[in-house]
Amino acid sequence: MSEPALLQGRIVAAHGRHYSVEMAPRGDIRQCYTRGKRSGLAVGDQVRVRPEGQEGLIVEVLPRRNLFYRSDANRSKLFAANIDQLLLVVAPEPEFSMDLVNRALVAAASAGVPVHILLNKADLPTVAQARQRLQGLADLGVPITVLSALDPAAVRRLLSPLLRNRSSLLLGQSGMGKSTLLNALVPEARAETGALSAALGTGRHTTTHTRLHPLPQGGTLIDSPGFQAFGLQHLSAHDVARGFPELAAAAEECRFADCRHRHEPGCAVRAGIERGEIQPDRHALYLRILEENAAGERY
Ligand SMILES: Nc1nc2c(ncn2[C@@H]2O[C@H](COP(=O)(O)OP(=O)(O)O)[C@@H](O)[C@H]2O)c(=O)[nH]1
Ligand SMILES: [Mg+2]
Ligand SMILES: [Zn+2]
CATH class of the missing domain: 3.40.50.300 (P-loop containing nucleotide triphosphate hydrolases)
Incomplete structure (x- = not known):
């Protein structure tokens, strides 16, 4: 018995491990699921689906842009x-x-x-x-x-x-x-x-x-549903810094290359805050995210 051909589609809704997939090329919606504990799929994902009756099993996620x-x-x-x-x-x-x-x-x-x-x-x-x-x-x-x-x-x-x-x-x-x-x-x-x-x-x-x-x-x-928390545990210190381009720009002038912009002497980020060029709340959030992520690693 031959396997049915795989279909391709795009996930348009996610409910736990059940997904609504808009099938190419006609745009009809098929209810699909993943095997076992597999999750980690998102709305907007392009997927390959093995039809199973009216439903479908998602067997592959195509590479994502983001x-x-x-x-x-x-x-x-x-x-x-x-x-x-x-x-x-x-x-x-x-x-x-x-x-x-x-x-x-x-x-x-x-x-x-x-x-x-x-x-x-x-x-x-x-x-x-x-x-x-x-x-x-x-x-x-x-x-x-x-x-x-x-x-x-x-x-x-x-x-x-x-x-x-x-x-x-x-x-x-x-x-x-x-x-x-x-x-x-x-x-x-x-x-x-x-x-x-x-x-x-x-x-x-x-x-x-x-x-x-x-x-x-x-x-x-x-x-999307609203959220009350926004953890960034998946980001490295480098990723976090990318989210604060104004800190990264100032940091080029810090005395120490590994300056963490807390209390180090010659810190250009702190100097920028004192001159009113860098927003203190953004700097405080930067430090807080790094601290949260460091604490998270210990779990
Ligand atoms: N005054 C005012 N109320 C709004 C406006 N947009 C949404 N609302 C109200 O804000 C509340 C929440 O809106 P909703 O669309 O459900 O917010 P969501 O939780 O972000 O999806 C509802 O009572 C809306 O009627 C607006 O432009 N002006
Ligand atoms: Mg809403
Ligand atoms: Zn610094």
């Missing part, structure tokens, strides 16, 4: 593979965490993925303050678009050129408006939106799965 993920001491959370850009969604209310934004920037830098910040809820008066909090990142060259997901026509006008023919990952804390933005761009997605329920933060309306949506103008948009 893989964007976070990792704590014990486990990794894969966000998406093969993306062209990260759309990092922040909002004034609930107040976004600068720490999480900076961590996402570090993960993106090490995955080689460009980031565009979307400051949502521009209709709220507190948006000016939120924009001010982002000025330091704007100064570092991170593009920022201010918009309101409640105005779908404006969202489409502002974002269409950015999204066309690219694969974009929407990422952000819960409540920032990712699903509302998705609905403005892909009305058929009908993503559930809503305030987080106060009790235990277990919102009925929160997105629980990562899902890829084709865009009407060409390209894809990936919606």
Whole structure:
């Protein structure tokens, strides 16, 4: 008996070890799974599938352009593979965490993925303050678009050129408006939106799965669940440094080549902070990530 031919497709949704795969070339969706304990597949992955009835077994993942993920001491959370850009969604209310934004920037830098910040809820008066909090990142060259997901026509006008023919990952804390933005761009997605329920933060309306949506103008948009933590345990000290290009640039002038920019004499990074050229919160986060990662290695 001959084996059925392998099919190829792209993972468009992930639920544990079950994946929805959009099959080439017709675009029909097939429910697929992996054998044994194998996980580590992400939305956006190109895979080869052995058909088994209506379902399929994923037997191979094709090489990735990139893989964007976070990792704590014990486990990794894969966000998406093969993306062209990260759309990092922040909002004034609930107040976004600068720490999480900076961590996402570090993960993106090490995955080689460009980031565009979307400051949502521009209709709220507190948006000016939120924009001010982002000025330091704007100064570092991170593009920022201010918009309101409640105005779908404006969202489409502002974002269409950015999204066309690219694969974009929407990422952000819960409540920032990712699903509302998705609905403005892909009305058929009908993503559930809503305030987080106060009790235990277990919102009925929160997105629980990562899902890829084709865009009407060409390209894809990936919606992901919110996150409250963003570990970077998978990054080496060198990778972490790449996420802080302004520190790396100053570090060329440190007296010691192996300067860790803590209390060493002749540290150009600390001098830059004193002159107001380097943001102290970014430097503090850099040290904190290195400390976390060093502690994680001991587990
Ligand atoms: N005022 C205002 N509220 C918004 C805007 N975008 C989303 N929201 C609200 O913010 C809440 C969270 O939105 P949702 O899209 O579910 O956020 P997600 O958790 O990031 O997917 C919902 O109550 C939305 O109606 C906006 O531009 N302005
Ligand atoms: Mg959502
Ligand atoms: Zn130094």
